[in-house]
Amino acid sequence: MDADVLIVGSGAGGGTLARALADSGLRILILERGDYLPREWGNWDPQTVFASYRYHTEETWGDGNGQPFHPVTGYHVGGNTKFYGAAILRRRPTDFQERRHVDGVTPAWPIRYEDLAPHYDTAEHWYFAHGAAGSDPTEGPRGPYPFPPMPHEEDVALVDTALRAQGYHPFPLPLALHRLEDDPAQSPCVRCPACDGFPCLVHAKGDAELCGVRPALQHANVTLLRNERVRRILLAEDGRRVSGVETDQHRYHARLVVLAAGAVNSAALLLASRSETFPNGIANRSDQVGRNYMCHLNSACMAIKITRENRSIFQKTLALNDFYEDSGDPDYPYPLGHIQGLGKVTPALLHAQRPRWPIPMTAWAASHSVDWWLTTEDLPSPENRVTLDERGGIQLHWQPKNRESHRRLCAKWQDILQKIGFSLVFFQSMDISATAHQVGTCRFGDDPQTSVLDRNCKAHDLDNLYVVDASFMPSISAVNPSLTIMANAIRVASVLRERLRSS
């Protein structure tokens, strides 16, 4: 045995799980496909991050119709939290229940908000969560945040005031940053404009490397092996357990194996691990592995007030859930989604993404815009799925649901912004390559016919295989997924501790 618990992947799920198990004395082995993300000036350079995509994978996935694309994903210690915008929201209590949408119904989860709440508390402490309890009208019962909310800069505060004057309920966006607002001279986070989508040059973002893997590695019983890409999961002779995994270089054996390679890659690994016992891929007797892939319907929005420059540096501090539960329109009784600030679109960033636009126009637009990120919930569908082509390459089939709700969310936001003085409002919607918020593919549930994992995230078909990344989610909600992945990993850690202690 190389480990008691072998974890594949070191992102939001795997990195957090490692920290949650670290003080147990169990031998923990993390196998990570990538390396530490290099610390260099390019971390904060829009050209490096958004034009040459230095930190994204170069691999291509297929869209199921023969079209290759580069997914917005990277392989590093800390996983995609290295790039995340650090918006860490809890799911609403209603997100755990069935909910009717224009294109269908989201399924209820086998656990409730109350089951996850204590683990949300822990995750928020580990990840330096800033926020204001009670400010979001849709949130569940909770105690105070570990850190006060990140204050709005002047131009965002003006939007906040204007929205309140219109009768809306904006609130401070919960954020995972190691920021000491009352002692800026000592603060690791310097409130820079290159946070959302960028790695943090000064290691102050609450990502899974800083808040999961590094604290775990303080314990002698935890080992991280980098540049170890897992290719296959090994089935034990009895066909009811897994014995370990195979990478390009080695085989590793463990009492328990936990997948945390991300929703697409964990499904691909299971599908690639075929055997006589599991001809369709390991843990896939139900034929559910890879199905029910979901990704948020997202649009970025630039709202321009012609008469005023936006001098904000760290702009991503405001959010709005007024259309989260329903649209507010009697003829359309469905949820529309969530709105949050986007990292400031600077002239350099806009130029990196739109190199053909005339530079004076780019500079003017970016210096006058306040920028937003709009999210609508996708729905699970068995046809939206991960498959492998004949060479083992990833094929991602995705037709998002609830497009009409997303269209209405954008239209409503445009209307509101225009009423408060932003006469020019532009939207850019995301396509299949924007896999940042990938979830589903191995959903948990009580019925082995319709789910891959049980409520403890153990594969129904196997006695010692678990999955703790974004795959487990049966519905995506309209809030960002990371905090829920982290809290769930902490929940599963307590199950694993109990199990290994008693055996």
Ligand SMILES: Cc1cc2nc3c(=O)[nH]c(=O)nc-3n(C[C@H](O)[C@H](O)[C@H](O)COP(=O)(O)OP(=O)(O)OC[C@H]3O[C@@H](n4cnc5c(N)ncnc54)[C@H](O)[C@@H]3O)c2cc1C
């Ligand atoms: C630009 C961007 C912005 C985002 N902003 C936010 C935000 O503000 N808030 C939020 O909540 N979420 C955000 N997200 C999403 C968030 O990063 C993900 O939801 C989260 O990281 C998913 O966690 P995970 O554990 O499922 O996978 P990941 O964090 O992606 O971790 C998977 C890990 O597995 C490794 N791996 C993959 N395959 C293998 C293999 N075969 N063998 C070994 N290792 C493997 C990967 O290298 C990676 O380290 C953002 C993502 C991006 C890209």
Ligand code: SF4
């Ligand atoms: S310094 Fe702060 S704002 Fe800038 S990238 Fe790091 S965590 Fe984000």
